[in-house]
Amino acid sequence: VATISDQRCDVDFIDSLYKAGMNVVRLNSAHMNEEGFTRVINNTRSVSNRIAILMDTKGPEVRTT
Numbered sequence: 001v002a003t004i005s006d007q008r009c010d011v012d013f014i015d016s017l018y019k020a021g022m023n024v025v026r027l028n029s030a031h032m033n034e035e036g037f038t039r040v041i042n043n044t045r046s047v048s049n050r051i052a053i054l055m056d057t058k059g060p061e062v063r064t065t
Helices: 011-019 034-047
Strands: 024-028 052-056
Touching (some): 024 034, 034 052
Parallel strands (some): 024 052
16 A cells, blocks of 8 residues: 655656556545645556555544644
8 A cells, every 4th residue: 555645646656656566546635636636646547557546535633733
């Protein structure tokens, strides 16, 4: 499982992770918008449709800082 940011999601990078054994891309919804999700998903699918997509949805939280 690799958490991929929309800031670092080029096809070559995702392909290198896939070749190293990554088979799940995790998307952190607390730090991305719809455009970012679309970019990561499209680039992931261009590498392989066998990579699972895991979306971590933002839930209740407590922040002290």
